[in-house]
Amino acid sequence: MKCFRCQNQDPYLFYFDQGVYYCRKCIMFSRIDANTPVKKVTLKRKTISIQPHLKYELTPKQKEASTKVCQFLQEGKDVFLYACTGAGKTEITLESICLYLSKGKKVCFSISRRQVVLEIKERLQKIFPTLQIVAVAQGYTDIWDGDLIVCTMHQLYRYPYAFDLLILDEVDAFPYIGNDVLKEIANASCIGQKLYLSATPDPSLLKNVEIVTLFQRPHGHPLLIPKVICLPVFLQFMVLLYYLKKWKNKQSLIFVPTIQDTHILHFFLSFFISNKAIHSQITQKDQIIEDFHQKKFQCLISTTLLERGITIPDVCVLVFKGNHSVFNVSSLIQIFGRVGRSFLDPIGKGVILCDTQNESIKNCIKQLKQMNADA
Amino acid sequence: MRYTKRIYQKLYQTIKTDERRCLICNACWPENLWDSSLICTNCQDQLIVHRKAYYYRNTWIYVLYEYNEFLERLLFRFKDQKDIALYPVFLNSYHHLFQSIGKKHILCVMCSSEESRMKRGFEPNVLILQSYKVYSPLYKKNNIKQSSNPHRENIHQVIDRKKLYALPHQKILLFDDVCTTGNTIERGMDLLQPDVVFLLSAHPLWIERMSMEKQKRF
Numbered sequence: 001m002k003c004f005r006c007q008n009q010d011p012y013l014f015y016f017d018q019g020v021y022y023c024r025k026c027i028m029f030s031r032i033d034a035n036t037p038v039k040k041v042t043l044k045r046k047t048i049s050i051q052p053h054l055k056y057e058l059t060p061k062q063k064e065a066s067t068k069v070c071q072f073l074q075e076g077k078d079v080f081l082y083a084c085t086g087a088g089k090t091e092i093t094l095e096s097i098c099l100y101l102s103k104g105k106k107v108c109f110s111i112s113r114r115q116v117v118l119e120i121k122e123r124l125q126k127i128f129p130t131l132q133i134v135a136v137a138q139g140y141t142d143i144w145d146g147d148l149i150v151c152t153m154h155q156l157y158r159y160p161y162a163f164d165l166l167i168l169d170e171v172d173a174f175p176y177i178g179n180d181v182l183k184e185i186a187n188a189s190c191i192g193q194k195l196y197l198s199a200t201p202d203p204s205l206l207k208n209v210e211i212v213t214l215f216q217r218p219h220g221h222p223l224l225i226p227k228v229i230c231l232p233v234f235l236q237f238m239v240l241l242y243y244l245k246k247w248k249n250k251q252s253l254i255f256v257p258t259i260q261d262t263h264i265l266h267f268f269l270s271f272f273i274s275n276k277a278i279h280s281q282i283t284q285k286d287q288i289i290e291d292f293h294q295k296k297f298q299c300l301i302s303t304t305l306l307e308r309g310i311t312i313p314d315v316c317v318l319v320f321k322g323n324h325s326v327f328n329v330s331s332l333i334q335i336f337g338r339v340g341r342s343f344l345d346p347i348g349k350g351v352i353l354c355d356t357q358n359e360s361i362k363n364c365i366k367q368l369k370q371m372n373a374d375a
Numbered sequence: 376m377r378y379t380k381r382i383y384q385k386l387y388q389t390i391k392t393d394e395r396r397c398l399i400c401n402a403c404w405p406e407n408l409w410d411s412s413l414i415c416t417n418c419q420d421q422l423i424v425h426r427k428a429y430y431y432r433n434t435w436i437y438v439l440y441e442y443n444e445f446l447e448r449l450l451f452r453f454k455d456q457k458d459i460a461l462y463p464v465f466l467n468s469y470h471h472l473f474q475s476i477g478k479k480h481i482l483c484v485m486c487s488s489e490e491s492r493m494k495r496g497f498e499p500n501v502l503i504l505q506s507y508k509v510y511s512p513l514y515k516k517n518n519i520k521q522s523s524n525p526h527r528e529n530i531h532q533v534i535d536r537k538k539l540y541a542l543p544h545q546k547i548l549l550f551d552d553v554c555t556t557g558n559t560i561e562r563g564m565d566l567l568q569p570d571v572v573f574l575l576s577a578h579p580l581w582i583e584r585m586s587m588e589k590q591k592r593f
Contacts (some may be wrong), residue, residue: 012396015460018496019379024401027458281444 001034005157005188006181026181029157038188040161043145047104052094052127056218062088065214066095069195072210073165074099078194080206083214084223084371085199085337086311090123092214093167093195097148101131105164105192108149110156112170114138115285116308120169121150153182156189164192170308171205172198172330199337200330200367215375221346222372224339226319226332228352228361233321236353237268240318243351244273244299250349251292252316254301255335257324265301265320275299278306307334313342322354322361332364398464399449413464421445425582426472430589434564437476437593439469440576442553450552450576454499462502465552465575470506472593473573480548480570482507485563486534488515500552503575509550512540513566534559536566546570557581 002009003023014021014034021034032038058066065081072079073096083089093109100107109124111117114137121135134146136155144151144158151158153168153176168176168186176182186194196205217223229239244252256262262277269275274297278288285305292300293312300306304326317339319327327335332352340348352361395404397415404415412419423441430436440446453461466473484500492498501509514537549569554560554577564572577585 012394013401015458017457017459022457024458024460027452027456031457 003032003034004036005029005032005038005160006184008181026157026185029154029181029185038160041159043106043159043162045104045106046147048101048131048147050098050101050128050131052091052098053129054091054094054127058088058091059216059218059220061214061216062092062218065212066092068212069093070096070099072212073193073195076193078196078209080196080198080201080209080211081214082201082206082211083197083199084217084375085334086217086223086341087199087214088218089169089197089199089214090120093197094127096165096195097167100165100192101147103164106149106162107165107167108151108156108159108163108189109167110151110153110169110186112153112173112176113305113308114152115289115306116169116310117150117152118286119310124148124150153186156182156185159189161188161191163190165195166190166192167195167197169197171196172200172202173308173334177202177205200333202330213374215371217340217346219343219346221340222375223368224336224348224350225365225368225372226317226336226350226352228322228354228357228365230354230356232355236320237265239351239353240265240320241269241272243316243318244269247316247349248273248298250314250316250345251295251312252299252318253306253312253338254299254318254320255307255327256301256303256320257326259303261320262301262303269299269301273299275301277301279303280305304331304335306338307331310338311341312338314345314348315339316349318350319352319354322352323356323358327360329360329363329367332360333367336364336368398461412468414467418445425577426593427582428591428593429585430591431585432561432564434569434572435591436560436572436574436585438554438574438577438582439466439472441582442555442576442578446576450499454495457495457497459497459502462505465503476571476573476593477548479546481510481543481545483510483512483542483547483549483567483569485549485551485559486511486513486515488517500550503552504550510540510542512537512542513563531562531565534562534566548573550575552576554578554581557584 001011001014001021006026008023008025013025015024022031023034069079069081081089081092097107109120111120117135117137121133125133131148132146133148133150134143136144136149136151231239256265259279262279266275266277276288276297278285278300315338317335319335336350339350340346397418398413399418402415423443425438425441428435428437452458482504487498501511513534516533516535547567547569549563549567549572551560552575554574560572
């Protein structure tokens with residue numbers, strides 16, 4: 001007995017109903033019977049010759065990485081683009097996207113989080129104004145075919161055997177990492193090559209792929225090495241406030257480990273600074289992020305929800321209770337990757353507040369220093 | 376068909392391991408934990424047990440869970456994604472409570488529309504109460520889903536009682552899985568005059584509305 005969508009063969013994960021067994025492992029993507037082949041989805045295929053409209057030119061290192069990626073893909077190999085945060089991973093994929101579209105092939109850009117899907121869609125739409133780019137995510141599922149598809153990884157179940165180039169961003173993060181079902185669904189949706197992107201790859205992801213690295217940001221400045229301040233929690237509140245007052249001319253992102261902490265900090269800071277809290281259970285996330293982009297308030301308190309993919313120019317970052325187990329190495333690297341992306345403030349500011357320096361904090365700083373050395 | 380099913384199930388038993396796993400998340404059961412529950416502690420923690428009854432319109436309405444995102448997803452998986460293996464998890468370890476409330480009653484369930492029933496291949500409320508004798512004396516005239524209906528108060532035009540459906544002359548316990556605004560269950564109460572109502576889950580806003588009524592724990 002086998003599920004042809006998630007490749008499940010564990011008898012425990014099948015259940016008998018109405019004369020057939022169905023797979024319970026991938027049931028969240030709709031019910032599929034055991035031993036039933038998944039039907040190929042039919043999408044429009046057009047040959048599109050297009051060039052990206054960028055306001056800036058790619059740096060020589062970005063161009064080199066982009067050419068290498070294209071070469072490997074043309075050789076039919078899967079590629080892993082291992083680049084530091086803010087190195088311009090999305091821009092490096094543009095040449096490959098154009099190449100595939102010019103051959104009438106289907107391309108999909110898949111990302112783990114919904115907010116990032118919407119942001120990348122906007123960015124790509126500005127770069128390719130004539131392309132019909134569709135975002136497919138929760139709440140955006142009415143139109144799901146276009147010249148270029150940007151979707152969450154969960155939405156890939158809609159596209160069995162559909163894509164010639166599947167770009168998977170942030171593959172080291174939840175929900176892709178360690179999720180066999182998503183991995184199989186991504187595999188099933190791709191009939192050509194896969195291009196993985198990450199700043200903090202898991203060693204298991206680097207097997208059977210060609211690796212292209214880039215550890216230099218476009219402005220050429222090194223990555224920020226955050227300042228670590230060890231304090232009891234009640235003093236962390238005071239130091240946090242001190243830094244927010246010190247950086248009052250800039251917007252700040254505060255990362256906290258739990259939803260409850262967002263409420264506590266929001267209450268505490270509302271006496272001093274304009275702020276809002278965001279976490280997975282808030283319904284008007286898009287509006288809050290939009291307001292933050294428009295600088296309607298100074299400080300945004302977030303769980304790890306915003307650790308990846310979000311680009312806010314000229315932002316300072318603080319991590320509260322930084323030694324909490326939620327903040328692992330890749331999470332911290334991603335968080336401080338939000339800093340120093342702007343050409344106006346290429347260095348930025350970042351602080352980790354913690355009880356004690358744990359292994360994650362030490363390794364984060366070690367890896368950031370290593371990336372700066374390799375750049 | 377019955378024999379084919381038996382053969383299938385015999386074959387299945389030969390390959391299926393007899394380890395216990397959580398019916399929701401499929402996590403393996405900890406070796407040192409003996410528990411008759413069907414779901415792991417992690418999934419149990421995500422269900423908000425309410426266990427309160429409200430005296431409303433001369434009827435006690437028993438509410439087992441508070442409706443939350445987890446339960447919403449679980450019911451979606453059960454009803455819309457047709458994961459019928461989940462049917463025992465809803466009453467799970469509260470069967471004894473349900474039995475004590477409805478021991479002198481006949482069990483009637485709120486209905487689904489014919490279209491939903493055809494699409495699903497089962498009636499969710501009947502399946503949840505599979506181990507009991509259940510009656511379904513109501514029907515929906517059309518396929519309006521209450522959660523997406525902007526005119527929820529017009530439910531009396533949608534749900535009606537079946538004409539040729541006799542019920543034993545006993546007190547009625549009316550069962551429904553979700554109560555959001557209360558319109559559906561009130562329509563059921565109008566039609567059947569139940570002695571008690573048992574709701575698997577109720578929306579926090581409905582619970583808040585009921586907070587002014589007489590209430591008890593069960």
